Structure formats: C-alpha cells, structure tokens
Amino acid sequence: MPSMDIVSEVNEVELRNAVDNTKRELATRFDFRGKTADVEYKDHVVTLIAEDDFQCQQLVDILRMQLSKRNVDPSSMEVDEKAIHSGKTFSLKVKFKEGIETLIAKKLVKLIKDSKLKVQASIQGEKVRVTGKKRDDLQAVMALARESELGQPFQFDNFKD
Incomplete structure (x- = not known):
C-alpha cells in the first residue's frame, strides 16, 4: 500500500548559503556603506543587526530574496514583530519553522x-x-x-x- x-523542514546548507550571500550583498550595498550592519546565523535563528529599524527591514528583504534564490521557501520564516534596541544598534531575530x-x-x-x-x-x-x-x-x-x-x-x- x-x-x-x-x-x-528547512535545508540547513541552503539556509547557511543564503545567510553568507546576504552578508556578501550587505558588503557591496551603497545604502549600508559606513553603517554598522551584520547578519549572524546560529541554531536555525538568523539575527539581523543594523543601526535603525528601517535597515533591519531592508536586511529581512535581502535575506528573503537570497532564500528564494537558493530554493528555500521564504514562508518558513518567522520574523519578530519589533526590532530590539540595544545601545546604538537594533537587532531582529528570524526563526525558521521546523x-x-x-x-x-x-x-x-x-x-x-x-x-x-x-x-x-x-x-x-x-x-x-x-x-x-x-x-x-x-x-x-x-x-x-x-x-x-x-x-x-x-x-x-x-x-x-
């Protein structure tokens, strides 16, 4: 029968590649030049760090685009509602549904x-x-x-x- x-499930290798590609694109983007911005990946959680909330949302869009290029469905992302402000940076956590x-x-x-x-x-x-x-x-x-x-x-x- x-x-x-x-x-x-999310393909861990493709997820890591998408995060690496996001970091690469972040290094070449004109609107992020001279700004503090980073993307970190650990245990199916991607942390997006930027100087303001708008830039965090831009990082989410860049990550979403890189995920779709790597054939990872962006609908598996769970983005926090509000960026956490600490010091001079904002951080936003993106979890993936497993x-x-x-x-x-x-x-x-x-x-x-x-x-x-x-x-x-x-x-x-x-x-x-x-x-x-x-x-x-x-x-x-x-x-x-x-x-x-x-x-x-x-x-x-x-x-x-």
Missing part, C-alpha cells in the same frame, strides 16, 4: 479528508503520514498540500509503493 510523509505544529497538522488532515480522496491521513509527531491504495491519490494529496495556504511550506518524504 503506497504511503508518504508530509514534513516541513516540523508541522499540531494545529496546522490538524488543519492539513481535515483538508485531506474534506477532499474526498481515498487516503488515510494521520499525525505522527511533527509529520503527517498519508496512505492510500493508488499513487495517483497520493500525488493528488501532494498537489493539495502545495496549494493550501497554511502558512508554511511542505515537503514529501518516504514515498513508498
């Missing part, structure tokens, strides 16, 4: 069941396992998950026939 897992939260997993399972496809969906930790009799049904579930607007990107693992 064919089955697959729906997961939500795993599917229970509430979103329940919405995804409900969406799959409402689609009337002949598949079973069950929540298993931070992923959703989908089983069905035909692979075409699983591929229809993939299309459904990609089209859903649940606030995070989904990937598909362990596709077994």
Whole structure:
C-alpha cells in the first residue's frame, strides 16, 4: 500500500548559503556603506543587526530574496514583530519553522479528508503520514498540500509503493 510523509523542514546548507550571500550583498550595498550592519546565523535563528529599524527591514528583504534564490521557501520564516534596541544598534531575530505544529497538522488532515480522496491521513509527531491504495491519490494529496495556504511550506518524504 503506497504511503508518504508530509514534513516541513528547512535545508540547513541552503539556509547557511543564503545567510553568507546576504552578508556578501550587505558588503557591496551603497545604502549600508559606513553603517554598522551584520547578519549572524546560529541554531536555525538568523539575527539581523543594523543601526535603525528601517535597515533591519531592508536586511529581512535581502535575506528573503537570497532564500528564494537558493530554493528555500521564504514562508518558513518567522520574523519578530519589533526590532530590539540595544545601545546604538537594533537587532531582529528570524526563526525558521521546523516540523508541522499540531494545529496546522490538524488543519492539513481535515483538508485531506474534506477532499474526498481515498487516503488515510494521520499525525505522527511533527509529520503527517498519508496512505492510500493508488499513487495517483497520493500525488493528488501532494498537489493539495502545495496549494493550501497554511502558512508554511511542505515537503514529501518516504514515498513508498
């Protein structure tokens, strides 16, 4: 019986490359010349540091652009609402969603069941396992998950026939 897992994860290597490319672009940007600005990455959290709040938002836009160039879905970003002011710099934390939260997993399972496809969906930790009799049904579930607007990107693992 064919089955697959729906997961939500960020490719760590591509994320690190996007952060490095953001640092490179920051070094060449005219509007950041002579200003204090930096991008740091540690444990799936990117910290953007700049002299004012507007520049922090510009750094978020640069990071978002670099992520999309590296095929990392920018919708996996969770940007803090307000930059933290300390001394003469502002810092903004950007976290990346790993795993599917229970509430979103329940919405995804409900969406799959409402689609009337002949598949079973069950929540298993931070992923959703989908089983069905035909692979075409699983591929229809993939299309459904990609089209859903649940606030995070989904990937598909362990596709077994």
